């Protein structure tokens with residue numbers, strides 16, 4: 001985004017702060033890997049959408065339904081390739097932001113399937129407060145659907161709530177990413193986002209990952225989350 005905004009009067013001295021790093025990259029799984037991931041999403045779609053308690057929804061998200069294992073896709077053989085791809089892209093992302101000596105480690109907290117039905121499926125605005133980085137990979141979507149975009153929204157707590165200006169509308173410009181088969185998006189987890197209504201000939205299948213960023217074991221630093229190996233369960237101490 002330009003740091004100075006052009007206007008009819010020339011350049012206005014507006015400096016836009018707080019850029020948001022969102023990574024978008026198109027991956028190229030081979031046919032077998034792509035088919036294995038697609039098959040897992042189809043199973044989820046069929047088995048869970050087919051359940052009467054969920055059949056009237058226009059979306060399904062594995063982590064919300066509270067069914068055991070549906071937020072652990074990364075442990076399945078079909079998603080090992082994607083785990084590696086995300087590791088590679090997260091490394092590039094962190095190096096770009098922090099330099100090669102950032103000393104951080106990244107962990108998969110959970111990964112879950114998301115289905116948007118082809119007749120207007122949406123995901124309402126939300127953040128992933130449990131994580132630091134989140135990823136979305138599109139397993140299957142209509143080609144050029146012109147719908148079902150992921151829209152990132154500017155934080156509305158800076159000043160738009162005390163000033164009657166369309167700050168949010170201004171900053172959301174450029175924050176809409178079209179779904180595309182085998183496209184990966186990586187973004188800060190506290191960035192609010194939603195899926196706009198999807199229309200297509202096929203369901204929109206994606207997989208979401210939540211990642212935790214920590215120091216290396218034994219390398220804790222102020223204001224950074226230590227590596228989980230440095231943690232001790234509080235309930236693990238005996239009383240004697």
Ligand SMILES: [Fe+2]
Nearest residue numbers: 126128193208
């Ligand atoms: Fe999300």
